[in-house]
Amino acid sequence: MIHINKKYVYILPNNKTLFIRSEAIEKMLKYRQNKLRSLEAGGILIGRILIENGHYIIDDVSEPMPTDKRSRYRFSRKPEGHQEYFNTIWERENGCCFYLGEWHTHPEYVPTPSSVDRKDWNRLVRLKFENDILFFVIVGIKEIKVWYGDLNEREIIELKRRDFVG
Numbered sequence: 001m002i003h004i005n006k007k008y009v010y011i012l013p014n015n016k017t018l019f020i021r022s023e024a025i026e027k028m029l030k031y032r033q034n035k036l037r038s039l040e041a042g043g044i045l046i047g048r049i050l051i052e053n054g055h056y057i058i059d060d061v062s063e064p065m066p067t068d069k070r071s072r073y074r075f076s077r078k079p080e081g082h083q084e085y086f087n088t089i090w091e092r093e094n095g096c097c098f099y100l101g102e103w104h105t106h107p108e109y110v111p112t113p114s115s116v117d118r119k120d121w122n123r124l125v126r127l128k129f130e131n132d133i134l135f136f137v138i139v140g141i142k143e144i145k146v147w148y149g150d151l152n153e154r155e156i157i158e159l160k161r162r163d164f165v166g
């Protein structure tokens with residue numbers, strides 16, 4: 001029998017990889033919009049870039065904060081709470097973590113970015129960050145999809161997920 005390992009590994013266009021730790025996946029999946037009344041949720045992605053090989057890891061995510069605007073089809077993240085959460089992790093990790101992008105949920109099985117999402121992402125890839133790559137995660141009901149934004153090329157590309165067979 002073929003067993004597909006449900007690891008969340010995505011391949012970048014330059015063949016580097018993004019690995020999302022299961023702790024981060026579980027936090028995001030708590031907000032999956034699998035009920036009619038569930039509202040969109042979101043937060044920031046926090047992680048590391050492995051110096052040896054340039055691969056990316058998302059270790060943790062922030063969760064919705066009271067000031068965020070949440071509705072069935074819209075999530076608007078405010079800085080309050082998310083920044084403090086990042087600072088706490090940053091201090092705990094002695095500065096060895098980065099802001100790596102944004103995540104939010106969609107009430108659809110396989111998520112596709114809305115025009116508002118595209119606009120937000122396009123704005124973000126034109127800003128300055130410590131690293132020149134950002135990730136954008138949308139958690140659908142059945143699938144988690146990841147896009148990556150290249151801050152030098154200012155382009156946004158959907159990443160393919162790698163399935164492990166074995």
Ligand SMILES: [Zn+2]
Pocket residue numbers: 104105106113114117
């Ligand atoms: Zn969206």
